[in-house]
Amino acid sequence: MKAVGIIPARWGSTRFPGKSLAPIAGRPLIEWVVRAALRATRLGEIIVATDDRRIADAAAAAGVRAVMTRADHHSGTDRVAEAARGLNADIVVNIQGDEPLLDPKVVDRLVELMESESDWDMATAACPTLDERDIDNPSVVKVVWGDRHRALYFSRSRIPYVRDSEDRASASAACYWRHIGIYVYRRQFLERIVREPPCLLERLEKLEQLRALHIGARIAVIEAEEAGVGVDTPEDVAYIEQALARRGADRMTECPESSQSEA
Template identity: 55%
Template sequence: MRTIGVIPSRWSSVRFPGKSLAMICGKPLVRWVVEASLRAESLDEVIVATDDERIADAVGNSGARVVMTSPGHPSGTDRVAEAADAGDDDIVVNIQGDEPLIAPELIDAVASKLAGDDFYDMSTACTPIRAAEDLLSPTVVKVVLDSNDGALYFSRLPIPFRRDGEQDLSSGLYMRHIGIYGYRGAFLKKMVAEPPCLLEQTESLEQLRAMWIGG
């Protein structure tokens, strides 16, 4: 079994074309993500999955392997699946290419959740919501957890809804989703083979497809 970190990175961002190569303190954004990923103790390999030679050149001799992927992928998850080419028992961690401050410890935590527990096929991360504006913002994705820290649902709306009175942010119920994902190889293949489900299309949240198919 291998644990593979994959950083999907593309040029054609709708809101910020070329974002992966935006310079931050003298280095392209993607290099910051690569360097943080290489410090994660759980990863056997770090791959940058891209369809653009400019991004491949920026990764250079950083220590990550570049895999040139199809330009036609509908999502970063599809790009990750192609680049990882994982075995069924491998663990693949999808590390967002626009998170220069990603903590290696967070990557390790997402990977170790699968390595240490056969019950789940997919893992992710969240953190408590502290500010009311974050709870109300549709750009902040919320997740509700069960007693074993399994995700019950993700939404852009404030969940769980409190019928009587305002939501109590000190309750520990209100969690902000962090966009990093771990997959078992077999489940990643299953997920990208499935079409988007109605819940995913409604909320515009790809992780709802994983829940729809039993992840």
């Protein structure tokens, strides 16, 4: 099976317009995301899907191809689907364009799962959430799953809600999982998702994966050690720079050789 990674990156972010080009440790944000994605060994190609020529140029400078897409998409899923049309791929990986600390090993594990277990329509990841502030933070999406780690629901609210106070202390470590916003789709199912309009729950929670659940998606959730940190506001840049320094940003400046064509 051929798997491709597509990074949706729009210019008009509500809280941080143009954030894809925001300088982080001397490089635009989109370049850090590309460099992390290129370290995934299971992807045959990395593509940036964007509605802005400046972002496309930055993708080309980082060594990957850019595909120009419409500016009016409802979600990153819709933008990824447009970019994926015409590609020779069985599996499509939606890599968030604002997470420079992406763990490529998680990408590889998700692709391997989709290759080895044919009954899944999609796969994603989650990590334990132990901080009470995160559990009640609407910016931190939570997920609950059932048998075989099949996703039951994603929400910005506290899920599950533990009714009895005597159970709350023991429930946090075992029950609360923070969703990591990476999605791996079978190509045919991705096309099915975007043929559907956003459902009520998607519109209310502003979570694109709820459209997939609404139409009956079988979504596998794998466990990861930690969540990546996204860039949502200009204030997040300093934190990301510190995190890159702690990880040893110098080791990340040398990018794997890419044979991909430029935009």
